[in-house]
Amino acid sequence: GAVVSQHPSWVICKSGTSVKIECRSLDFQATTMFWYRQFPKQSLMLMATSNEGSKATYEQGVEKDKFLINHASLTLSTLTVTSAHPEDSSFYICSARAWREGPYEQYFGPGTRLTVT
């Protein structure tokens, strides 16, 4: 099956700094990528939908200036948490949908655990 990677898998940063998380589709072209965050023992919360070459669509309540998403190519999307604070600590997961595939084809990355101290 298709593979989606995320980098880094785990990061600790200091409050006030920015952190960039990469999501790559390794063997397919992803026209759409989704970014989720997940708090402990909770379900996934969709943050934004990212289409290649256009601006991301953010869900209600998600700050665009805080969580910068760039989908620069068909294989790479990045999420930058700007001026991170402890409340941004969470598990961030991306998923990618393959070009022209149906609803069956959405692949998840392994996730990035962010801890802000």
Added chain:
Amino acid sequence: AQKITQTQPGMFVQEKEAVTLDCTYDTSDQSYGLFWYKQPSSGEMIFLIYQGSYDEQNATEGRYSLNFQKARKSANLVISASQLGDSAMYFCAPSMDSNYQLIWGAGTKLIIKP
């Protein structure tokens, strides 16, 4: 807005027993897909099974099967002959819009006892 209900926050099941994880959803759409994912403690989301709303037969994938009742808007996951490695969080996630965005249930934590 669509609503997904997984009524069992947690379940303990004896190894080798079958287990049914409940999922109901609320939608007025006629065409949609239903996904189940497994999330072990490592955090990765593992796709288990998919059911299309127009599929006449219940989906099966190895030890996983879906008990799909469209009129009741129910898509329960059945795991036969449970194994210790089945211990994980399980999420029901219908997909109901043209962007194939998944809508996530709260999840069920399944623990298999030896």
